Amino acid sequence: MRSALPWPVRWLVLAVVLGFCAAVALWAFEFGRSIAGLEAGSREELVRLRAEVAQLREQAQQQQTVANTAQSILTAERTTSEVLKGQLRQLEAENRALREDLGFFEKLIPSARGEGLAIRSLQAERLADGQLRWQVLVMQPQRNAPEFNGRIELQLQGVLEGQPWSHTVPAQALQLRQYRRLEGLQALPAGAVVKTVTARVLDGTAVRSTQTTALD
Incomplete structure (x- = not known):
């Protein structure tokens, strides 16, 4: 059965359909281009962010290296x-020892009187642990x-519990x-x-020399 529409109307309808299809196609093309543009922009932004992250990591490593170096210097x-x-x-200990040796050798200088055997020096001090x-x-x-x-003999004199006290150290x-x-504790x-x-030098029962020193 033939269509009741005349040919001019058919051509007009066909032209409208074709125009609508062309408009839809153009819109789809433009929409695709916009999406492609967004993806390209996103990729560029991602590349930029990755570059910044890499730069920050490098700076952090440099700062850590500086901190490690500073710590090493401080430790050194x-x-x-x-x-x-x-x-x-x-x-300081060697200096004290040298001063003691100097004082000791100064005492070795013979006296002008040319004396014989004698005690030239007697030193004593109390220690914190209860020793002399x-x-x-x-x-x-x-x-x-x-x-x-x-022989040489030492005699200690002082006070014990409020009473006079003396003690003779066994002779050496x-x-x-x-x-x-000679020295000892x-x-x-x-x-x-x-x-x-008091120190005494004994020759048998005879006392050859004696010297006394007081403690502060």
Whole structure:
């Protein structure tokens, strides 16, 4: 059966349909281009963000390296400081020892009187642990002095529990030709306060020399 629409109307309808299809196609094309543009922009933004992240990581690594270096320098300085403190303490100890040796050798100088065997120095001090430290220097300053064989004896005097107190330290053998230095520690009774220390050089029963020192 033939259509009732005349040919001119058919052509008009066909033209309208084709125009509508063309408009839809153009809209789809433009919409696709806009989407493609957004994707391209997103990719560029992603690339930029990744570059910034990489740069921040590099800066963080550099700062960490600087911090590690500073910590190493600080540790080295602390170590050096401790070493220097140890060396200073050692030098101070050596200095004290040198002063003691200097005082000791000064006492070795013969006296103008040319005296014979004598106690040239007696030193004593109380220690915090309840002991007494003593040191004695005995000399024969003359040349070609005969060898001496005798004993040295110490006597302590002071106060114990409010009463006078004395104690004789057992004698030690003493042998010398020019000089001899003796030293030792003596335990004290609890509460004993030593006031004076007396050293005696004995030749048999004879006393050859004696010296007394007072404690502060």
